[in-house]
Amino acid sequence: MATKFPDAPKIGMVSLGCPKNLVDSERILTKLRSDGYQMSPDYAGADVVLVNTCGFLDSAKEESLEAIGEAIAENGRVIVTGCMGDEAELIRAKFPQVLAVTGAHQYEQVVNAVHDASPPVPNAFVDLVPEGGLKLTPRHYSYLKISEGCNHRCSFCIIPSIRGDLVSRRIDAVLREAEKLVHAGTKELLVISQDTSAYGVDTLHESRSWKGRDVRAHMTDMARELGQLRTAEGRAPWVRLHYVYPYPHVDHVIPLMADGLLTPYLDIPFQHAAPTILKAMKRPANEAKVLDRIHKWRAICPDITIRSTFVVGFPGETEADFQYLLDWLDEAQLDRVGAFRFEPVEGAAANLLDGALPEEVKEERYQRIMEKTAAISAAKLAAKVGRVLPVIVDEVGEPDEEDGSIGATARSQADAPEIDGNVFLRDVGEGRKAGDMFDVMIEDADEHDLYGVPV
Secondary structure (H helix, E strand, C coil), X not given: CCCCCCCCXXXXXXXXXXXXXXXXXHHHHHHHHHCXXXXXXXXXXXXXXXXXXXXXXXXXXXXXXXXXXXXXXXXCCEEEEEHHHHHHHHHHHHCCCCCEECCCCCHHHHHHHHHHHCCXXXXXXXXXXXXXXXXXXXXXXXXEECEECCCCCCCCCCHHHHHCCCEECCHHHHHHHHHHHHHCCCCEEEEECCCHHHCXXXXXXXXXXXXXXXXXXCHHHHHHHHCCCCCCCCCCCEEEECCCCCCHHHHXXXXXXXXXXXXXXXXXXXXXXXXXXXXXXXXXXXXXXXXXXXXXXXXXXXXXXXXXXXXXXXXXXXXXXXXXXXXXXXXXXXXXXXXXXXXXXXXXXHHHCCCCXXXXXXXXXXXXXXXXXXXXXXXXHHCCCCCEEEEEEEEECCCCCCCCCCCEEEEECCCCXXXXXXXXXXXXXXXXXXXXXXXXXXXEECCCCEEEEEC
């Protein structure tokens, strides 16, 4: 007679916010899967729903509260975790039905809360976790979190009060995870943290043995070692650096990009350029020196892509300050730019600053910066028409009903998933799949995307 295994409880997950939150969600789900839980793709089939919240901006908090409310309405058994976990009283006042509230990256507490709400069913035959853990991203790219927290005290940000000061992971643990991810099929590693440039500062850049040699917990050492990884096909995975503050030692990773060991891409959170606003923001940056260094980086690695994000409408921002930012962008010619209107977030020091701007002024400046950066982007992408570029495929379409041609959505090395543009391909042929990497001829461009065909 066949053995009847008991049904494992099922967990649903709603993950909001930044890639760092996504990594937290993956770690939570991996631990729960190792405890015998199954994953539910919808509310109806879940015994418990986890909502991993974002609390960076008030608008993000509203989205998180809406997600909690929807989960309660659709399922009723909800555990809240993530950045809004520090506001348990607010959450419980609005949603007294929630089973538990835990804070950001409190993996043990949230797993224990799930155990209490829906105890696991031990089963040695089915308590298995795939190599590399469970992933919420497609198989071909993975986020690699190297640290938690941040030592900066930017006046508009409450992340340190939520996630604490910088705590770096051991370098051998980071490299071991990266190696496992690549062996499990990852073709692109996205290195993330609150401040990637500061990696290892808290541990005095301690060294660990890796592959028979000592490696420091330092961004440049880590980048050099990640550049040695190889996929099953023997090619170097793309290694993309995010949240890189422009400290002097960043200069040392540019030659690694020129040599093909790192993806020629830097995500640098400049936030502004006007000296008075940078000072009010308590930002660790010098806009003039940064411009010189950007020019030097491009001399070393002409194909480098620099992306950044800017805040418009910060308290006290004058028209002259904003024009300074626009002029700086003309000089910097950044490849990818995002912007957001300043929002007063509860607990942020910037709320106490004089000179709060009307919403209509914020909106007008937001539209102007987006118009400026779209024009820069359009010109940069137009210059790529006629070039052959490597891409990675994210999605392959269905054959066209009339001629059978197959299109695909891909990205170049200048495009991080979810936040940058795409390369839309025609006539990719049969047999292509997500994660495939090959060269394409760029045929056309618009403000944000490229269009091409495999060569």
